[in-house]
Amino acid sequence: MRSAAKYALFLALSIVLIASSLSCITIKAPGKTGSQGGSSSSKTRPHPPVRTGDITIGPKVDLASQSVGPSGGIIAVAKPGDPMDGFVISVSPSSFSDSRNFKISSAPITKHSFGADINPVTPMISVENAGAPSDKLMYVRVPVKVPEQYFAMGFIYDEKSKQLEGMPLVSADSGSITVATKHFSNFFVSMIEKALLAKDTDSGFRPGIDDWEFVNNGSYIASGGHCEGQSLTAMWYYCTQPDGKDLCLFGRYDNNGKKPETPDLWEDDSFGYRFCSVIQADNKTELAQDFWLNLAGKNWVWINNKWEMKDVPGIGDGATFNLFSYSIRATGEPQEVAMWSSSGGGHAMVVYKAVGNALYVSDPNYPGIADRKIIYYSGEGKFKPYNSGANRKEIDAGRGTSFEKILYSGKSTVLPWDKIAQRWTEFKNGTIGNDKFPQYEIDYLDENNKWVPLVDGFSTRNKIMSLGVKRITGAFPLALQIYREGKQLEVKNREIELKPGNNELGIYVLGTINNEEQYVDFKYFNVKYEADEKCTPPPANIMSMLQKTTKFRCELLNLPTDIVGSGSMQKWVPGFKFTKHFYIPGNGIAMGGDATMPITWSGTNFSGGGSVSGYKDSLSGSVCYKDGQVLVSFDYANNDIKDNLKFSVKNLPCDPERLTRPASKGPTELVYMNTEAPVVKTYVSRLEWTSHEERRVLNGPNEVWDAYLKSADWTKQCGFDIFFR
Template sequence: MTGWILRNCVRLALLIIVAVVSVAVMGCSGGDGGGDGGGTTNDTSRTIGAVGSNGGTIEVTDPNSPIKGARVIVPQGAVASGETVTITIAYEDHLPGAVTAETVSASKTIVLTKDGGSSFQKPVDVTIPYTDTEMESGDIPTVFYWDPSYNQYMAVAVKSIDTVNKTITFRTSHFSKFVALSIRGLTSSLPKVDTGFRPGIDSFSHPNFGSYLQDAEHTGYCLGMADYAEWYYVFKKSSEGKLYKQYNDGDEEYWADDVTVRELIIRAHLKWSEILAGVSSDITISDAQTGCALITAMKITGHPQTLTMKIGKVGHGVTVYKYDSEKFYIYDNNFPETEVTVDWSLTDGFSNYSEAAQYKNLGKITDFAFDALSWAEPTTFEELHNHAKKGWSTSKFKTISVTSPSIDVTNSTTVTSTSNVTITGNVDGVTGTGAYIVYSVNAAKKNGLSGELVPVGADGSFSFTIPSLPSSSNTVMMMATKDSDDYRRTVPNGYAGFKKITINVAAPSFYTLSGIVTYGTRPMQGMEVQLAGEECLGPSDWNPIATDTTSADGRYTFTNLEQGKYCMRILPSGPYHSHLYHGVNLYRDTVWPMYVEKDITVLSPADGATITEARPQFCWQGLPEADSYVLHLIYWATTPQNIYENITGTCYTVNQDLQDGWYSWEVVAYQSGSTIDPIIAQSHTFFFTHGFPPEIAMAPTQGPPGTTFTEWGTGFPPNTTATLYFRKPDGSMYDPQTVAIDAGGHFEIQYTAPMDKPSGTYTWWAVSAGGLKSNEVSYVIQ
């Protein structure tokens, strides 16, 4: 690839009102520094030189040194103004830590030190010589440093590889012991590698977002998120659990109120941007070298790695965690739970980014680069993690204060009326125009931080009125923003602050619950409605406390009811009935419409069936009074449903291929005349598959008793279960095990072999809920 400057970070903002994908990017300013080193001393064992705030170059020039040509280029501003630091370049003949038999040492261990600590204010460029004596043709070296705090190798961002002069240049903001390593024969037989990282488990649950702290038109915090997720997976998951929902506030299933996570994300980004401000990301290694560097780094460290790319004119950073069959598997923080892939081969480079369509408004995805987690020491993230666990003493964002109604220490208040509730307050530190409050009441999780837009006054004050509170206890979320379009975005672009309050409604003593029972559009007289004084959505322990019979207009009424939860049902009358139990949370006079229906008997596909016909035929038992039918076909993961109208028979074949997954279907019958009465069938579900079996894998594949194995699988029907079967070395079987399949169609479990487990080869496989068997995987107990 050619050199380019990573100035921005792509962030997707999904709009609710219009079908537009808006993007936000994170600013990273560019620039270079320069200067001369002074007083350089060279001998065969070490080179010493001094640099000041103007920067400079320290280079090994001794012709007898085995690291002749090694140099450190310190840019302007890497050393604090008015200071001078002494830099030493030395080497060791031995590696700082053990490596596998397939790993080749391609250089001396370069020992870089400076007085006054190991870190710089900006990254420095380091060039070291390497040898390809033990490397096979086509193999490339990748640089690693030894982290003494964790006793592990960590990958370094390689800028360029000069295969003619046998030098490799990398970038780092801190000094340590560095060495070039390679995997022997890597390019002749590219290995599969899987670090075990998985989106939806090891990713942030919060999507990438934009805030007022960025001046760029598009904002986002992709690299801070990618690097922190990698660090947490390597150094914290084993002791503190998965990152997903790790720092969540409030509702665990709802990222919109996760203030702590947003503080962490922006602080991780700010650490990154402070270090890389004014630094050009002029990485010039080829696509082939980039892919090999990713595989080498994952293979040697076992860690996920950072990959940057250019999308149109802006940049983006993601986490690579697996390579298999010419595909890299990626956590893209714009899609926290999605398994993203990009194709890669030695000959064709990178192509076919699986979420490219989401970025189509920005332009083509190009210029992939291996960036690594070398701009900061892991201890930097350790500090952020500790602060996130304790809570931030100060915020990077603005403070929203509510002045009316009065809010208690739990951010709650009580009002006496559900109508026209006015909220007033201030956004601290906001002056002038161009600031807004976006508020929502009991927002659906899918709507994120979108809501109603209210301007903030020049003095930071705001006021809005909620026309009607929908519940006895209401959650009101307020977001300050500098972007007037954020009211229609699920993920904000100009986030500036957040406040969540609870508004409770003080209710009178007694209420009325009433409604009309209809069949289609026709009111039903004489239907018996029962009321139970308990929260009940089924027939068990049904204990009615009141009964009413509907009048000529279909109305039922229950009076003098106390606040609380009630349940209602309609008793059958002739051919009319209702299968529903209605749960009502009563805190004011409430009108609750209900309806009765006639059943249509659904014939095929049968409830719970698995089918393989891409265009199946749906059949049902007709009704004499119906002259047409409408078929509703609902795929589990999409809305709206597919509707097939004006069907005159009792069977219908759909005219488009189904995709794999669960479906539900129902039929509505219609009668012609002055009114149309729908007659609704009970909904049935079925699973369609093209016949592709799920896949399973595990790591490691051998070990002594006491070894912990991680087993996972993909390609299962989402939100179902799978059955695992285990065969012993003698051919007998263990009892089957049932595991839950998540919304992404995969599972992951861990198994620790008992200390008395006999040695031998064990084999296991999985069978999906639809009856498809996976591949078989074997492991060895030594």
């Protein structure tokens, strides 16, 4: 072993291999068709050539080998005269669930083809430990010597792709580097003249071409924001070009790659949005917290014949700026920047070029904006705080954040590229997020008053449709918004009004997290409303007689029903099956007299309501004529919480005989009567009933009764009649 003083003339470099998550948290004080997953955008532009090279190494030297158990341990290289003497790895407790054998070796770099910017100052270092990443950060000390006028940083070398990847620095002393990593690979340290890093360098990545088109608003599984997931996936797409050479990401998967594109409706970009959130969630927040704790720096010190880890000053903003400049210059690829605010909260973005004293960034909170940058004041050796937020909702709410701590995070050091590639396969299959987001089911209320799953291509003859979302998994309630042709529809009591023909309904599903609705999913369903064939108005003599009628009444009697009731009043036994009577007007019995609703006519349309002062029932309908019959259609709602009935009839055929030739001394009326429930059901397009009552109790809480019509049995007989008089 050598003492710490032995390395006093050495420049330190900290190399970090971190597979952690930048959580993007904020600390608060007390119309479409087409196949899924296709590419929609025709955007292309020449992509800069991928920078590759060969590295030739000499004979490998085994340096150390040691087994480390779940309780952790230290592996140190004690090889006087070897450039790797003093190399140390510390495995934190609980990094692995089982024992791992660590094998450290090195080999001199004899030749490479990466050009003059790459000047290795260490051998190629290899650490083998069965490959799997650790659950905790591991700390590494690497001895290195770099002349004062040079800047040095670590690079991973991928033998398969023949590409380099920059490695983040955390701390440095005069003779070593300290590394925090979750996994190991072949890596080395390279140096470059500092004067060269003052020159402009560019990866070719551009906002509005290579980033995602939607803003970072967070989601059900990333409620604080998914800035890191959005940044990493955009970088991954740019670097790997999974759809083919020169194809660009921005807008390519608008509306999940289907036509027509919907640039004004980001919510339906569900594959991409869930992809970003899933990558965010794949990273562990506690590892991000470890990452921030190391901003101040950690380093190994030789004290009392053993290595001990001590807190040391961080690398400084000047070195951080150089990390971005050197890594873009050497690799030709964009890099991730991580930021932190002392007031709380973190953020992640893409740095894609360094020009003068500015690092140009692609901010997920401002997609497509190309003039945002982080300014470095070289005279002060400090970055100007960058203003953004944990997510765009925070910014729009006036809770933006000034991030004063800027950190180089690299490329795949936060999350291995193969993990993103795996998730990309799920993205293309349309299954992205199924293992993370809550499972749900979109339901509609059928003619039997039962909620059943909605399927794409559903057809209905009902103009009014009730929609809901059922949570299958997950702990929090779900809600939905409904869109058609890019516009949000007005929903009242879960009901929407369909237009004739096809209705492409966009269902936006949200889940409530911390009292705030968050993104879950967006899906389209084609629902066809098959309005009946138009029939002609009744003949003039019949229409004239109808327009003289002023009263309307409808009764649906003795219908077998299943009523579900609950509450302290227990007016009926819950689940009790009995025959129920439905009346129009709903308060007809209480009114006494002939219990009819006054109506007025306007052409072939009739309407009525408000039969009794303070009673808010409403009736609207129309008549037409076909095959000698007057076809009657109407919608009724009595809006009485004690006996709330919604009742609709469609094209009920009424014989005009008693209207044109009334019986001797009989009323002039249009009448329909039937006792066969299966026949009646073909005309009743809607039957819903609920009841809510409260009864005051002396010196106690009110008694409450709630009930609803669960189902009706239309296979038997009932009594059904309507009349106009």
